[in-house]
Amino acid sequence: MHSLVVVRRVWCLIANGGGVRKCCVVFFMKLPECVKATEPVPGYPVYVIDHPTMRAKVALHGAQVMEWTPEGEKPVIYLSPDAVLKEGKAIRGGVPLCWPWFNAHPTDASKPSHGFARTRFWHLAEMEACDEGVRMVFDLASDDETRRLWDFVFELRVVIEVGQVLRVKLETRNVGETEFTIGEALHAYLAVGEVREVEVRGLAGKNFLDTVGEPMMRKQVGELKFEGEVDRQYECAETVTVHDAAWARVIEISKSGSGTTTVWNPWAEKAGELSDLPDDGYRHFVCVEAANAGPALVVVPPGGRHVIETVIAVSAE
Numbered sequence: 001m002h003s004l005v006v007v008r009r010v011w012c013l014i015a016n017g018g019g020v021r022k023c024c025v026v027f028f029m030k031l032p033e034c035v036k037a038t039e040p041v042p043g044y045p046v047y048v049i050d051h052p053t054m055r056a057k058v059a060l061h062g063a064q065v066m067e068w069t070p071e072g073e074k075p076v077i078y079l080s081p082d083a084v085l086k087e088g089k090a091i092r093g094g095v096p097l098c099w100p101w102f103n104a105h106p107t108d109a110s111k112p113s114h115g116f117a118r119t120r121f122w123h124l125a126e127m128e129a130c131d132e133g134v135r136m137v138f139d140l141a142s143d144d145e146t147r148r149l150w151d152f153v154f155e156l157r158v159v160i161e162v163g164q165v166l167r168v169k170l171e172t173r174n175v176g177e178t179e180f181t182i183g184e185a186l187h188a189y190l191a192v193g194e195v196r197e198v199e200v201r202g203l204a205g206k207n208f209l210d211t212v213g214e215p216m217m218r219k220q221v222g223e224l225k226f227e228g229e230v231d232r233q234y235e236c237a238e239t240v241t242v243h244d245a246a247w248a249r250v251i252e253i254s255k256s257g258s259g260t261t262t263v264w265n266p267w268a269e270k271a272g273e274l275s276d277l278p279d280d281g282y283r284h285f286v287c288v289e290a291a292n293a294g295p296a297l298v299v300v301p302p303g304g305r306h307v308i309e310t311v312i313a314v315s316a317e
C-alpha cells in the first residue's frame with residue numbers, strides 16, 4: 001500500500017457568479033512502498049523507511065536524517081533516546097543541518113545556536129525509491145520569520161540519498177540582491193560502541209581551533225583519541241575515518257564543498273547539562289561534521305550557489 005501525503009496547500013481566488021470565492025488547492029505526493037509517513041507527535045511528520053538495503057528515519061523538521069541502519073549493521077547514526085520532537089527545538093542526534101551560521105551567532109548570542117535551518121519544517125519536494133535505496137529532496141526558502149533572524153533572501157535544497165551509503169547534499173542559493181556569508185555543517189552524530197575506544201584518522205598534522213576552554217589554534221599530533229571533551233574545528237577538506245574498536249568497524253566520512261571538519265563529543269560533565277541526552281549518552285557517539293566555519297566561511301553573491309556534501313559509509317575493521 002502506498003501512502004499519500006499532503007505536500008502543499010495553496011489558497012486561491014476563483015470566480016463565482018458575480019463574485020469571487022476563496023478555495024484551497026491541496027497537492028499530494030505518493031510515497032514509495034518502502035516509506036511510511038508517521039507522526040510520532042501530532043503535526044510532526046517522520047518518514048520511516050524499510051528498504052532491502054537499510055532502515056532509516058527522516059524528519060520533515062530540519063529535513064533531518066534521524067536514523068540510518070544499513071542491512072546487517074548496527075545503527076550508524078546516533079539518535080538520543082531523550083531527543084525532543086517539537087517545532088523550534090533541534091533533534092539531538094541524526095544529521096542536523098546547521099545553517100546559515102555555525103555554532104553561536106557571531107555577533108548576537110540571543111540567536112539560536114547553529115542557525116535556524118534545523119528548527120523549522122521544510123517542504124518535501126521529491127521522494128523516490130530504487131534498488132539502491134531512497135532519494136528525498138526537501139526545500140526551504142526565506143520568509144518573514146527567517147528574515148527577522150537573518151535578513152537575506154535564499155533558497156535551500158537538501159538531497160538525501162540513503163541506501164548502503166548515506167549521502168546528504170545541501171545547496172544554498174542566493175536569490176536576493178545582496179551578497180551573504182554563510183557558516184554551515186552537516187552535523188553527523190556517528191554511533192559508536194564506546195567513545196574511549198575510538199580513533200579518528202586523517203586529521204594528523206592539521207591545524208584546528210580548539211574551543212574547549214579559551215579558544216586557541218593548535219596542530220593535531222598523531223591520530224585523534226577521546227579522553228575528555230573534544231570540540232574542534234579542523235582546517236580539513238579531506239576524508240576522515242572513525243575507527244571503532246568496540247564494534248570492530250570503520251565509518252568513512254568523505255565530503256566536498258567543505259573546508260572545515262568539526263569533531264565534537266561533550267564528555268560526561270557537558271552531557272549531564274544536556275536535558276535531551278542521557279548522562280552516559282556521550283559514550284555512544286562522536287560527531288564528525290562536514291562544515292564551513294572560521295576561515296572557510298562561504299560568500300555567496302546574488303544569483304550564486306554553494307553546495308556542501310557528505311557521504312558516510314561503513315565497513316568492518
Ligand SMILES: O=P(O)(O)OC[C@H]1O[C@@H](O)[C@H](O)[C@@H](O)[C@@H]1O
Pocket residue numbers: 090103113114187211231232262263264287289
Ligand atoms: O547543542 P547544540 O546546539 O546542538 O550544539 C552541539 C555542539 O555542536 C558542535 O558542532 C559544536 O562544535 C559544539 O560547540 C556544540 O556544543
